[in-house]
Amino acid sequence: MRRGTWLALLFCLLWLAAAAWPVGAKGESGKTAQLAVVTADRVNIRQGPGVPYRPLANVHRGEAYRLMKVKDGWANIEWKPNRTGWIAARYVALAKEMAVVQENRLRLRQEPSRDGRIIGHLAWGETVWVIKEDGEWTEVIADGTIGWVSSAYLTAARESSISHQTGIVTASSLNVRAEPSLKAARVGRLVLGDEVEIVETNPGWYKIAARTGLDGWVASAYVQVKSGQANEKKAEAPQSADRSLLSAFGQSGSRRYVDSWTRGPVQVLAGKTIVLDAGHGGKDGGTQSVGGAMEKTLTMETAGRLKEKLEAYGARVVLTREGDAYVSLPERVDIARLHRADAFISLHYDSVADRQVSGVTVYYYDRFADYGLAQSFEDPLSRLAALPFRGVAFGDYYVLRENDRPSVLLELGYLSNRSDAATVATDDYQEAVTTAIADAVRHYFE
Incomplete structure (x- = not known):
């Protein structure tokens, strides 16, 4: 073969290789x-x-x-x-850029067409990654879900501005931070129903000014923009709303990571029943930390926060106890059986004689029924910065052994360890650990 033919062939191969890349x-x-x-x-x-x-x-x-x-x-x-x-x-x-959704309950479709199957919904103010455009449609990424939305309802993040918008706090307690980061110093707190002015946005965050004079950054997931302030376009507005899903991105150095709860595209736990078992209660206080914190109080707080997050994914959540009530172990198992739970999660805090022992452990009983659920916790809990993850282990506990539903028991820190005890009592830890648990449950059912 002549040299010219070889060169032409080589050029074609290089062109095809280049075309194969995104x-x-x-x-x-x-x-x-x-x-x-x-x-x-x-x-x-x-x-x-x-x-x-x-x-x-x-x-x-x-x-x-x-x-x-x-x-x-x-x-x-x-x-x-x-x-x-x-x-x-x-x-x-x-993706080269981020965009901000300019319509509430915007349909996310599988194909770039009004006939494309709806795979979820996006909320006004939510940030998404833009992959490419096809006519009047834009392919985006939201929480790892890839789909198409009408381009008319997206604004480039660098161009977006929602100055003078008014928002309402939707969380019972919302931290205000000095910078748009979970690691930033906390400068104050807002409560459910507080009204704020939104003066600036950052992916996953709002900079706010409260009537009390407090200003700073809050997770946008917990602030609902007052109706009538968003773009009132209708062409792609769905008829019903979906609940929240973890999907907002924050930035830390060159890495952007999922760091807040926001209204998202898919109700991955819709139709699932999760039974949360807050360990101990009433006359059974459980263990007690060196600082006096009771296990029964901590497990109830964890269950309450976790319930909100799972419901945001569309799950039906049942608690084995409400408040400081005593519930026997057989009764806890009966609740899971009665409600035909898709997952049973028992929440505890541990204590041992060795006060140096620290960390989080996931226990299962049945290798076939429970192990898959237990494994789903390994990755999210191993990424907790506050406490080490001790792994997944067999546990011969009544609420696991006598339970015919997929079940796990979580020991979320050692109250016998002074450092663990101080950590697990903080708002930051409770938010982080319940987010990790909810993430694990979500991945188990996906």
């Missing part, structure tokens, strides 16, 4: 401002572009990282400041 990605030596958004539950970051390379860490659905380059079906991402690694390209979608 639009906007660059070659091995090129840099790009695009973000790689993870679309699988848990994916390894590897030292090099291939399975034989050593795993460095895991990334998770909905997280987004700066894309450095692509090579041989692998994407190189900056997963920590000044640290890069490789992830299989099939587990990411590329």
